[in-house]
Amino acid sequence: MSESVQWIESSSWEVDFYGLPNKLPWPADADPEGAQSHPLNLEVLLEGIDRLGPDAGSPWIGFRAATGLFQELAESLEEGEIVRCHRLLEEIERMHPGSPFVQFHLGNLARLEGKDSEAAALLQSAVEKAPKVAVIWSSLGNVLAQAGQRSEAVAAFKKALEINGNDQAALEGLTRLRELVRLMRQDEEGKPDSKSVGYVDIETFRQMVSGQLEDLASEPDQLVALADQLMRDGLLLDVIIAALEKAAEVRPDHPQTVLMLGTAYRAAERHDEALKAVHRFTELEPTEATGFMHLAQACSAVGDTVSEREALSEALKRDPNFHAAIGIYFELSQGEHDPAKEEQLAAWAKESGSWMGALIASSIARTRGDSASALRLADQALAIAPEQEEVLLHLSAVLGEAKELNRLATQIRPAIESRKYSVRLDWNFAQTLFQHGFRDEAAAVLRRALSLENAPEEFKAMAAATLESWSGVLTGCGVSLELRNGSHLTRPVLITLPDGDGGIILGAGRSLPLEGTFPWKKVADGVAEVNLQQGESGGSEPPQALGTFRAGNAEPDAPVDCHLSINSEGELQFRAAQNGRRLPVAWRPPQ
Numbered sequence: 038m039s040e041s042v043q044w045i046e047s048s049s050w051e052v053d054f055y056g057l058p059n060k061l062p063w064p065a066d067a068d069p070e071g072a073q074s075h076p077l078n079l080e081v082l083l084e085g086i087d088r089l090g091p092d093a094g095s096p097w098i099g100f101r102a103a104t105g106l107f108q109e110l111a112e113s114l115e116e117g118e119i120v121r122c123h124r125l126l127e128e129i130e131r132m133h134p135g136s137p138f139v140q141f142h143l144g145n146l147a148r149l150e151g152k153d154s155e156a157a158a159l160l161q162s163a164v165e166k167a168p169k170v171a172v173i174w175s176s177l178g179n180v181l182a183q184a185g186q187r188s189e190a191v192a193a194f195k196k197a198l199e200i201n202g203n204d205q206a207a208l209e210g211l212t213r214l215r216e217l218v219r220l221m222r223q224d225e226e227g228k229p230d231s232k233s234v235g236y237v238d239i240e241t242f243r244q245m246v247s248g249q250l251e252d253l254a255s256e257p258d259q260l261v262a263l264a265d266q267l268m269r270d271g272l273l274l275d276v277i278i279a280a281l282e283k284a285a286e287v288r289p290d291h292p293q294t295v296l297m298l299g300t301a302y303r304a305a306e307r308h309d310e311a312l313k314a315v316h317r318f319t320e321l322e323p324t325e326a327t328g329f330m331h332l333a334q335a336c337s338a339v340g341d342t343v344s345e346r347e348a349l350s351e352a353l354k355r356d357p358n359f360h361a362a363i364g365i366y367f368e369l370s371q372g373e374h375d376p377a378k379e380e381q382l383a384a385w386a387k388e389s390g391s392w393m394g395a396l397i398a399s400s401i402a403r404t405r406g407d408s409a410s411a412l413r414l415a416d417q418a419l420a421i422a423p424e425q426e427e428v429l430l431h432l433s434a435v436l437g438e439a440k441e442l443n444r445l446a447t448q449i450r451p452a453i454e455s456r457k458y459s460v461r462l463d464w465n466f467a468q469t470l471f472q473h474g475f476r477d478e479a480a481a482v483l484r485r486a487l488s489l490e491n492a493p494e495e496f497k498a499m500a501a502a503t504l505e506s507w508s509g510v511l512t513g514c515g516v517s518l519e520l521r522n523g524s525h526l527t528r529p530v531l532i533t534l535p536d537g538d539g540g541i542i543l544g545a546g547r548s549l550p551l552e553g554t555f556p557w558k559k560v561a562d563g564v565a566e567v568n569l570q571q572g573e574s575g576g577s578e579p580p581q582a583l584g585t586f587r588a589g590n591a592e593p594d595a596p597v598d599c600h601l602s603i604n605s606e607g608e609l610q611f612r613a614a615q616n617g618r619r620l621p622v623a624w625r626p627p628q
Contacts (some may be wrong), residue, residue, distance in 0.1 A: 051077040053167035056136030099133040117544020120573035137159035137167035156180045218242040257284040292321045308339045328355035357391035374405040392422035437469030460486045509621040514609040533568035552602035565597040582627035588620040590611035
């Protein structure tokens with residue numbers, strides 16, 4: 038053994054993580070405190086292993102060889118290259134078998150691919166081998182929480198915090214599970230400081246908030262505001278009730294307080310008290326339909342269907358356009374298409390002057406495919422409320438389906454040009470025009486709407502993408518992507534080449550929306566064709582072909598700059614340009 042090495046007992050958690058003995062070969066001329074650092078100084082440790090020379094045995098030789106793949110593994114994880122990660126981990130396992138390091142990464146890859154049970158088993162095995170590694174516990178907690186195993190997830194997160202009180206994954210995990218509360222501290226001016234955040238357990242938070250109740254006993258507005266904030270955060274229902282009860286003691290006839298108290302009682306399944314509170318609200322605000330809707334819900338909670346129906350009737354007398362009340366009163370189901378209910382609802386709508394009732398009846402007819410009845414009932418709604426935006430929105434769609442293009446021009450277009458309505462009407466009108474072949478007119482409608490100063494940003498994004506699509510410089514993909522929770526790619530999107538996989542454009546694990554670019558040099562007869570796939574060859578499942586994306590009017594001697602994006606709805610979109618010039622694009626399904 039070389040005299041230039043000293044053996045030091047290390048307390049670093051990474052020793053267990055890498056599956057190494059706690060006594061490390063450390064260079065004699067290196068600071069021995071470095072062996073206790075978090076993270077461990079791998080470069081110094083590797084120098085110590087090298088100094089052992091021929092005396093180095095297992096596990097040091099294998100570990101030394103395995104570390105040569107760590108950087109490549111980190112890059113593969115960063116790029117979302119699932120298959121490459123698996124191959125590297127297999128090689129690391131061969132060189133240095135049995136390490137929690139490998140099982141941890143395999144568990145996270147399984148989670149990324151949506152294999153929660155496999156991920157939980159791998160991470161459970163890893164924590165059994167390395168019970169003092171917080172990052173494994175917090176990863177296990179996330180998998181268990183995703184699988185709905187709340188108590189087990191809480192235990193895993195708490196174990197991580199016992200080891201590392203600043204483990205952010207565990208802190209955020211317990212916050213999502215309502216075991217901790219995230220508090221934003223105040224700056225020197227008393228304003229919330231987003232950079233200074235603290236966490237308290239739910240019982241400590243309960244004591245903090247409960248302690249405020251006495252101080253606020255004579256401030257009912259602040260008590261109600263506190264209760265409202267706790268309701269929105271989904272925290273401390275008992276404290277919410279206590280705050281509202283104190284506010285109600287100060288002003289027993291304050292409608293908002295009484296109604297909120299009734300809602301809180303119902304959430305706590307204190308149904309008799311909920312009924313009493315909501316009844317009181319209807320006495321205080323006898324013209325408010327909302328109160329009777331709450332009363333109907335309270336009656337439903339105790340199984341009193343007769344009183345529920347009476348309350349719904351009272352709500353509709355006060356507001357015949359109360360959508361939710363109409364749906365419950367007429368017992369309408371999702372995708373309702375019963376002509377008997379349509380007829381009943383239409384008759385009631387006419388009698389009560391309910392434009393919403395007529396619109397719902399029209400929607401039932403549309404679902405059934407009866408465009409004539411749908412239009413007749415939409416006209417009934419229009420006769421009741423000719424300037425109501427919801428009526429015009431619905432009518433625009435129905436007129437398009439009935440191919441009543443003249444009425445679209447004489448009734449919907451003037452309403453849009455009056456600028457009394459939101460851009461939703463512009464959107465519906467443009468879509469209807471486009472569907473009937475009036476592409477230039479449809480595009481003009483959207484462009485005018487985009488020029489409005491008050492156009493919402495979400496509308497601007499939708500309209501801009503739609504205009505690109507209509508003009509042929511943006512195309513979608515008719516194959517659905519594989520996503521986790523609708524927000525993350527489970528497998529990467531990459532180029533398909535005749536002899537195998539091409540480069541990864543959008544890596545696995547990325548959250549939506551996301552985008553990537555790549556150059557394409559192969560142009561034949563003015564067309565560049567790119568085949569894409571999701572998933573790599575050699576993975577646990579074969580790649581899914583995404584079809585062919587084509588860019589036309591391309592020059593043969595310059596690369597085509599291709600742009601891929603996935604929006605928040607998980608839709609893959611393709612654009613292309615050459616020398617700053619947008620190219621027409623199209624998509625062809627997989628052959």
